Amino acid sequence: MGKGRPRAVEKGVLGQSSSVSLSGSLNIPPGPVYYPTEEEFKDPLEFINKIRSEAEPYGICRIVPPKTWKPPFALDKDSFAFPTKTQAIHQLQARPASCDSKTFELEYCRFLEDHCGRKSKKRVVFEGEELDLCKLFNAVKRFGGYDKAVKEKKWGEVFRFVRSGKKISECSKHVLCQLYREHLYDYENYYSELNQKTGRGCKRGMHGDKKSDQGFNFLSSKRRRKNHDGERVKVSKPKEEELHDQICEQCRSGLHGEVMLLCDRCNKGWHIHCLSPPLKQVPLGNWYCFECLNSDKDCFGFVPGKRFTLETFKRVADRAKKKWFGSASASRVQIEKKFWEIVEGSVGEVEVVYGSDLDTSMYGSGFPRVNDPKPQSVEAGVWDAYCASPWNLNNLPKLQGSMLRAVHHNIAGVMVPWLYVGMLFSSFCWHFEDHCFYSMNYLHWGEPKCWYSVPGSKACAFEKVMRNSLPDLFDAQPDLLFQLVTMLNPSVLQENGVPVYSVLQEPGNFVITFPRSFHGGFNFGLNCAEAVNFAPADWLPHGGFGAGLYQLYHKTAVLSHEELLCVVAKSDCNSKVSPYLEKELLRIYVKEKTWRQQLWKNGIVNSSPISPRKHPEYVGTEEDPTCIICKQYLYLSAVVCRCRQSAFVCLEHWEHLCECKPSERCLLYRHTLAELNDLVLTTDKYNSEETPQNRNLGSQLSCSDELTALTKKVKGGHITFAHMAEKWLLRSCKIFQIQYSSDIYINALKEAEQFLWAGSEMDPVRDMAKNLIKARDWAEGIRDCLSKVENWSRHCCNNLEKVRLEPVSDLLSFNPMPCNELGHVKLKGYAEEARMLIQEIDSALSTCSIVSISELEILYRRACDLPIYVKEIEKLVEKISSTKVWIESVRKCISEKRPAAIEVDFLYKLKSEILELQVQLPETELLLDLVRQVESCRARCCEILKGPISVKNLDVLLEELDGFPVNILELKLLRQYHCDANLWISHFKDVLINIHEREDQGNVVDELNRILKDAELLKIQVDELPLVEVELKKACWREKALKARGTKMSLDFIQQLKEEAVVLQIEREKLFVDISEVLEAALCWEESARHILASEAQMSDFEDAIRTSEDICAILPSLNDVKDAVSMAKSWLKNCEPFLASVFSAAPASCSLLKVEALKELVCQSELLKISMEERIMLQTVLKNCKEWEDNACSLLQDAECLFNMNLFGNRIPDGLILKIESLVTTMESVRNAGLSLGFDYREIPKLQEACSSLRWCNKALSFCSVAPPLEEVQSLMENAEHLPLEWASGALCSSFIDGVEWLRKALEVIPLSCNHKKCKLSDAEDIITEYERIKVPFPLMVDELVNATKKHESWQGQVCMFFSLKSGERSWSQLLHLKELGMADAFNCSELDRVLSEVEKVEKWKQYCEDIVGTSVGDVNPLLSALLKIKHSLDRSLYIYDKSRGCKVRGLCMWCSSDYQDQEFLTCSTCKDCYHLRCLGPIPPEANHATVYICPYCRYMDSGSVSWNGDRPMRFGGKRPELKMLRDLLSKSEDFSVWIEEREILQQLVEQALACKAWLAEIVDHTLAYHDRDLSIVSKKHYKWQVCSIVRITGNLDRALARNAWRVRINKLVEGSQKPSIQQIQQHLKEGLALSIPPEDHFWQKLNELKRIGLQWADIAKKVQNMLIMSVFCRICQWLFD
DSSP: OOSSSOOOOTTOTTSSGGGSOTTGGGTOOBOOEEOOOTTGGGOHHHHHHHHHHHHGGGTEEEEOOOTTOOOOOOSOTTTOEEEEEEEEGGGSSSOOOOBOHHHHHHHHHHHIIIIISSOOOSOOEETTEEOOHHHHHHHHHHTTSHHHHHHTTOHHHHHHHHSTTSOOOHHHHHHHHHHHHHHTHHHHHHHHHHHHHHHHHHHHHHTTOHHHHHHHHHHHHHHTTBOTTSOBOOOOOOOGGGSOOOOBTTTOOOOOGGGEEEOTTTOOEEETTTSSSOOSSOOSSOOOOHHHHBOTTTOOOOEEEEEEEHHHHHHHHHHHHHHHHOSSOOOHHHHHHHHHHHHTTSSOOOEEEEEEEEEHHHHOOSSOOTTSOOOTTSOHHHHHHHHSOTTSTTTGGGSTTOGGGGBOSOOBTTTBOEEEEEOTTOEEEEEOOGGGOEEEEEEEEESOEEEEEEOGGGHHHHHHHHHHHSHHHHHHOTTGGGSSOOOOOHHHHHHTTOOOEEEEEOTTOEEEEOTTOEEEEEESSSEEEEEEEEOOGGGHHHHHHHHHHHHHHTOOOSSOHHHHHHHHHHHSOOTTTHHHHHHHHHHHHHHHHHHHHHHHHTTOOEEEEOOOOSOTTSBSSSOOOBOTTTOOBOSSEEEEETTEEEEEEOGGGGGGSOSSOGGGEEEEESSOHHHHHHHHHHHHTTOOSOOHHHHHHHHHHGGGHHHHTOEEEETTEEEEHHHHHHHHHHHHHHHTTSBOOHHHHHHHHHHHHHHHTSOGGGHHHHHHHHHHHHHHHHHHHHHHHHHHHHHHHHHOOTTSOOEEHHHHHHHHTOSSOSSBOTTHHHHHHHHHHHHHHHHHHHHHHSTTOOBOHHHHHHHHHHHHHSSEEOTHHHHHHHHHHHHHHHHHHHHHHHHOOSTTOEEHHHHHHHHHHHHHHOBOOTTHHHHHHHHHHHHHHHHHHHHHHHSOBOHHHHHHHHHHTTTOSEEOHHHHHHHHHHHHHHHHHHHHHHHTTTGGGOSOHHHHHHHHHHHHHHHHHOSBOOTTHHHHHHHHHHHHHHHHHHHHHHSOOBHHHHHHHHHHHHHHTOTTSHHHHHHHHHHHHHHHHHHHHHHHHHTTOOHHHHHHHHHHHTTOOSBOTTHHHHHHHHHHHHHHHHHHHHHHHHHHSSSOSSSSOBOHHHHHHHHHHGGGOSSOOTHHHHHHHHHHHHHHHHHHHHHHHHHHHHHHTOOOOTTOOOTTHHHHHHHHHHHHHHHHHHHHHHTBOOTHHHHHHHHHHHHHHHHHHHHTTSSOOOHHHHHHHHHHHTTSOHHHHTSHHHHHHHHHHHHHHHHHHHSOOTTOOSOOOHHHHHHHHHHTTTOSSOOHHHHHHHHHHHHHHHHHHHHHHHHHTSOGGGOBHHHHHHHHHHHHHHOOSOHHHHHHHHHHHHHHHHHHHHHHHHOOOTTOSSHHHHHHHHHHHHHHHHHHHHHHHTTOOOOOBBTTTOSBSTTSOEEEOTTTOOEEEHHHHOSOOHHHHTOSSOOOHHHHHHHHTOOOTTOOOSSOOSSOOOOHHHHHHHHHHTTTOSSBOHHHHHHHHHHHHHHHHHHHHHHHHHHHHTOOSSOGGGSOHHHHHHHHHSSSOOOHHHHHHHHHHHHHHHHHHHHHSSSOOOHHHHHHHHHHHHHTTOOTTOHHHHHHHHHHHHHHHHHHHHHHHHHHHHHHHHHHHHHHHHO
């Protein structure tokens, strides 16, 4: 949009710019691209209309302007600063719903109590931290529930929601799945069933089922029985004043309590029709408001970020781009892939900043604007052209043909563009525009912007997929798509049949989005874009749809759609707009007509028109009220009630306003149906052709007969709307004939309100109503005026307001009279009297008559006594008051005695007012006499001012006129002249005092100059002026002399001063004598200086001359030459010091090296010195030594060059090459050190150093020919080769060695050593051997190693083939591991190695998975095998118990360890006859060892009747208890193993035994649950002991059977025990039995109920006896007291 012409991205993310495939990495088809011509580009709306039919099915398109479109970027990039928002990109899709954990916990606890009969545990721990069940539930709901998450293996994604940022393992996913299955699976089923019931209930409610209404009352009353903690409380009947105990948080009304929905947590209320979106009926189950469901902590949005300048934002954006893609350019495929990985949460936390939604009215626009400052670099013509361009987004909304032209206020983003400054991954989420507008986006500069779009025709399908994909987010926020914070991968939409298109917007491109099209996207990097909405005529139907959405979701609209339609129809309609506008107007006409009829039928007969707007030609000039329910603007109509006059509702929600009778409510309307009908017909006239649509319009508008046929019930039958209107017209006609009565008129107009809103058929009613209003207003006006007149006449009170004559005259001008009002004649008499008085006042005030002040006052009193106010009295009062003011002013002037107290202008003003007043007054002559005196005085003063003024004449005049009372300007001026002259003379005399002795002669000169200048301004002649000029010349000389004495001056200047003093005759002053002595000393020094400069003297002579000159206060001409000679000599010596120091020492004195060129320059400079010195000869000797070293170094460099250019032949090394290299290196180092010792910066020294390092490198490479070096040394040598100087590295010798070392590195990398992490192929080794023939340096040892490596590889391949040729049972796990070790050490990369590694990895993963499921013990050599054997022993023990219970013959086993008990000491249980090793039972109390009867722990546990809900048993399996399903799954996964492993065989035996155990267990549990008799011995304890020892986990039925058995044992002990139970114990046990679902036919249940019944009967009898005893005692006490 702004910075120059459209251009491709400079080395940007695309690399190929627009040549990259637009489908990107997601296989999304591209949207259309258009290239308009210059002619097409002139009108944007016309061009968009032209392409609409082709582009709208895509929902988006890109427009590339012509090449001439090059708008300048209008913002100053250096000063532009803007706020930003922080976007969490990783949470745009993969974020948990903003749920409130406390609300979820409350609902979950209620579910457990009401449906499971238990309370929840305090904490559920996962990975050492408390697990948030609310997040877990919502995460699983996101992926379709538990069953679908298991089926599609989504637990990794679920884990990411619950524990974001942590590492995900297979074990953690499995544990999370199990925790959900244990704690939330039943709640999920309950939640789903409740939602299904609610959905069915809503459907019934839509059909108006009466039962649902009863359900409202029941559920509403149920909700009112909740306190703030969600607990049910007792209900009491409310008092009359407390009927509205709850108000709606939306409409703030406490009415309509039957549809008031209370939150089961916070107890706040909402009407079901006030919710967003509204509900049809009260939902089943508990209900929570969105404030309680959504946690503020987890609420997601784009938070405000820092404020950036464009430069700082660019640095942040560049760092982010470099972090993700480095310095290299990234393709569109890479960027899109990475973006959607971040959005889906698989990358981690990523936050960016985005300067979005920047209001251009505040921060500036990128396009030129008329009122913005023009940059200097832009021509005025170019600036003005783009200011007025229709493609300038600031102009687009208000172009001709745009429906937004009528909008008055500047809506940010709609009427005023928004600016966007983006960086990499900054996003704009899925949304469509406000009111379904079109949008246009222009990319000013920067990197591309990627767009995705869904066409508007598929908007419903898009929303459905979004809701299905993100159900938890939509449940928490039903209006989620209005918030612009959610993204969904386009591929998900495509998979669900929703078409998606993509557009890549580059700088200088426009992007258009069409109405209702959902779009979103992100930025490829730093860029700046600008966007605005617009609305051509074809948008109108979409705007109506958007307004309906706002009403459905109760969202405040940006503007009133109805107002926009009406304004456009009145002002901006044409043939292009008419077809669309006509449909919309007809729609709102039918809607208004239907609802107004409905209101009339329901008894709302009161109506009132809304006051018209001051500017009806614009939208939004005045703000309309909004509906308190749906928040929509009420432009066309509204309903209000007397009980809440500040609350308004739309016609659809009239029933929800209050509970008053319909007759108390009133319809407010802006247009009658007749006016709306005329608007529709007005738009229809622009349609020139007769179409079926036009005929349909006529038929719909002609349906106004429906109003005449409109009927409603009245007493005695039905009456039509038209019949009621006719009756009213007949009654109204008779009203004009009778005497006026206010009540009759008010009642008639009130009755007419029910007809006025209707169509044209009610025009007679409206005309009659206007006549009634006109007559009523006239009669009330007559009565009001007459009442005020009579009231004022009766009281004559000034506090009462009089009636003005003008309104009275207007009322009396009616002919004929509108109605019969008798006060008309009386008011007419008062008006005639007022008109007569007006004539007399006009006569007295006319210019042709002169009257006295008394006559005027008489007229004023008469006007005050008149009961009607006449405006002429104001002129009369003004005349009287001005006359009195004039008289008072004249009297003050005559009596004034103070000098100059009266202004001349004031006297002349009083004189001029005499003619204006036209009143006879005695003070007039006195005023004229004073004026004559003033004029005489002015004449004398003017005469003096004309000629030269002397001081004496002026003194005489001022003395004569002293004390004159009038302030005359000329006299005042003369007084000022006189005063100025006296002050000047006094000032001059003060300066002359001791003038020649003052040191500040500069101030004296200034003072005398000022006195001269002041004399020029004097208007009076003074005699002292010539004396001032003489004294000024003397002061000037003294000033120059003092300056010469204080500072050094030239000799010529001092000589001139001496001559001027002689002329001014001041030779005797001390200042003159001092100047003469200075001049004599200076001339003597000059002669001496010329002598030493002529001959080359010593340095001391020059320094003595300089010291002598310091005592002479004058400028000496030769002093600079002397100083320059000394300075030049010292500077030369200082520059020579480093070079001279090298002569006397072995190393240079300073750290830096000396320059030979500088030495030569110093030798040349020594010839110019004027002082003789010995250092010249020493410097020439140093220069000679330098030249000799340079010649020696150049010779050595030539020898090195010859050696580097040597060629190697025949794959061999020449004899003596190593010795030759070492000798040359030694000589070079010696010469280099000698050069360094001289301390000069020779160019040859670095070259010698480089040549030495290159020769050493070659020597190192030669050493590798006879050995097999480590890879690290070879790699290090190759890295050093990169830093060799190009001059030597390009030689034949170095090039040969570099090629050889490179070959050596490749050979070492190919050999399969353990240190090599990367495996190479056999073909790579063979290629290396072939390549050896090409190089010129021999490496025989390395070639041998390569050949040996290939042989080892081939041997290993043979072993692998032999292994896999065996049968699967013959292949052992140890052999496979041995092959893996050999392959990793000796083999090249090949398919056999991949197969071995794959098989090993498959078995190891399977073993790890087994260990996670069955559990392992620390310290075992083979932990998995040990764990499986341990489980097998437990299964053996279970089968032993079962066989023993069935009477089968079994060998004796210990119940703990499952081994034979006869070979060790053991105890036998006297109850179950099972045996236990003493060592298995652990330490036993001494008394148990000596007891004759031993009872095992399990029998004691069963006899105790205790219940353990956590699965703890006295005898249990010590390890994990895996599920049978998981073991079978493990067995199936091991079927495709190619090797035999012992663990698999054990696992297969486990599964077979476990299946048998599971079948037997089900049989035992079913038998136990069906048993209800008294004999407890029937239930065998062995059955349960068998289950505890088995691998199969305890199921819910077994827990229930154990719990029931324990309960029966406890009841049996309670009943059979020696101590009688209390009633509380009985009730507690009954409550426990109820929780365990004990059937009524159970023996112990019946026994307990019988005990309860007997106990309660006894308690009642005991209570009666107690009362009788108390009464008896009380009677005895009373008797005793009375006695």
